Amino acid sequence: MTAPRRRINFGFDRFSGAYLWVLFIVVFGVWTPSLFLTSSTLHSVASQEAIAAMLGIAVLVPLVAGAYDLSVGSVINLSTIVVVVLQTSHHWGMWPAIFVAIGVSVVIGVVNGFLVVKLRVNSFIATLGMATVVTAIQEIVSGESQPLPPVSHAWNALTQTKVFGFQIVVLYLIILAFIVWWALEHTPVGRYLYAVGGNPEAARLSGVNVDKWTWVAMIASSTICGIAGVFYASLTGPSLTFGSSLLLPAFAAAFLGSTQLKPGRFNVWGSMLAIYVLATGVKGLQLVTGKQWLNDMFNGVALVGAVAFAVWRQRVAGSKPTAAPEPSEAEAQATGPGGAGSTREAVPASQHATAAGPDPAHVQSTAQ
């Protein structure tokens, strides 16, 4: 193709995260080089965020297909408890325990898919309900007390081996991200998922089996959570509550990622970038100030700020209208975005009963 390529190749809209990352590294590197510019900072940030990043990938898959999975926090928690309880209370071997923990997660994904596809419950509601149910199951399984961590060399070695100084869980994350990236970007499956997320009716009329792929996306999400739960248990030990605290960061990563690399589209590497940019900033500030609340503050501010920035950038560029006409101009009927903007908004909103369909464009429009 000799056709003109997209004009912006290294523009701020696609790579704002990367520039921000460089900025953080430079600022904190200058500020507190002895603490920040060390390999241990690098290694600890990488492994601390690995599980959250896996959850980010888990929520991303259904989001691509236009569905929310809010049960990810509960599923990862249940998986953690199951894999530990089976080993410590029931004296199962490590591999059977892992197998069952992931199997349980797959089943939850199947149920989620059933609720969404067959019973036509809105995915937001279905998975929100499911999250609560799964939390209850987790309490039954754990007997409401935190189980002891399994004691075995193989169990610890699962995630605590080092590769080039990094915990091996970082490598697992990279492998997982690579697989999901491949599936979403380089296989027909991914194309179908994006089509379903973009416009389910048009996808159906193009011969795409919308129900099947929605279901597959829900199962994939839960499965990834199950795997991530096993890693968490091995890495950190069992916890009854950590899952819910990962839910917002996971969605933040997915939505923030949709403003990066491929703006307007949920994408794996954008989410990875987002999660590590935030983690770097938080880490740097914590090293400088020693304050723990920075994490929440930073994540929230960065999410809103980055999305607002992307919206502004796109509006100035004008090449991709996403802005909706302002209500105050109904009278003058000032020109709206013609087909483009309104469709991006209207289609997912009407096809999925939620007011806020998980379309990145929607998030950006709403941000105005």
Place this chain on the structure above:
Amino acid sequence: MTTGASERSAAAGLRFALEVRSLTKTFAGIPALSALDLTIEPGEIHALVGENGSGKSTVIKILAGYHRPDPGGEVRVGGERLVWGSAESSSALGCRFVHQDLGLVDGLSILDNLFIGGGFSCRFGTVLDRASRAAARAMLSQVGVDVDPRQLVGTLSPAQRTAVAVARAMKDTASGAVKLMVFDEPTATLPDNEVNQLLQTIRAVAARGVGVLYVTHRLDEIFVLAKNVTVLRDGRKVATVPVASVDRKKLVNLLVGSELDDAHAESVAVHTERGGPVLEVEALTAPRIDGVSFTARAGDIIGVAGITGSGRETILGTIFGAQPRTGGRVAVNGVAIRPSRPSHAMRSLMAYLPPDRKISGGVMTLSARENCSLSNLAPFWRVPWLRRRMERSEVASWFARLDVRPPRVEADLATFSGGNQQKILFAKWLRLGPSVFLLDEPTQGVDVGAKAQLHHQLLGAAAHGAAVIVSSSDADELVAICHRVLVLRGGRIVADLSKGEITVARISGESLGAGAPASEQEVRVG
């Protein structure tokens, strides 16, 4: 800006309602509008015509403060300079816009629609009904309609609704009077008999000294309405001419160059050996469809006509499986097609272009390439990758074949103009090499040039042995391309017209149930 310049333009403002100087807008390096100059005097009706993608909507969006143009140009409204990218500025200077989507609330009265943005006559926070009604009546009479303001907007005719929107737009704001009214294809969805009423409304607006920019695809209206006409092609102004100095043929030539004549000639030259039956539809029933049977042969181009509600809008979707079928049989080359299973129909090489490309035709958030290839990804899938280069080159070749502009296969579908989007969706189905190609309103909202191009492709598909079935509310279109026209009424086929019988009059007559026009009246079993 120097004082001299502002004085000069203040003087110019007395002469022009709108003054556009060397307005340029580039999207991602592609010029959408190049150095446009345009002036409209107060009270002048100025028509703006051009194919889809010629830059008309870019002009409107700049005027509305939605797009910021490239530096260099300027726009003055009533002599005041428009601030780029500011809808507030546009509104404050007196620009008003009436779109196809009127932005009226059907469930409210005319009165409420007129004043909902403010302006009710109130005392102590209570709306004074009588005073408001009188004000509403005055506003309506300004635009030449006489209806009770208490009537619900939902009960009005399309032309009356447009008039209400115009009346609302004509309201003066605190910041000043209305100087420029832009109409963006207001008649595109109006029935013919309502167009005249709307044109009256527009004349009434102009008569009040407001400059009118009138954007349309319907050339006939220009001749009865406008004083001057500006023609855009590929973002450039081809000409601004007084309407009195051109005729229809000359205007069409300005619009599309020679393209139209060639393509149209081909459309008319209908031909082909008819092959064996490809599509069989037997006793098809569905909501609003009451036992339809017909057979289509290879090479056929069959039209489906009928008024809204006759079953014309849903029959093709029902055959394909987009909408549920309650009974009957559909078969392609002898293979029965299951109801409500588009993927199954596609396996038998049945293709279906839905009527609304935004709602059900295209995935606007995906690129043109991804939309085009979605119908069949198998040729590009070699484990473990989708071969993007193969995909891109195939889509690029379709772009060339259908003359899609701009030729950017990686751009989002949403960034293309309507006609080009439709071409891309055409390509999506043509690449399957369909045996049966069903098209619902294939050229609605598409400009003249793209329409000819699409018709040309449709004839090509038939020549390659497909049975092509076109459902259209545009009788002219059916007359131009079909060998056979089925007219639906009340969910049944009431007429099966073959070559010699296909005329606009005949199609409309049968559709309305008035029978054939008097001149060709015939006895039918009723």
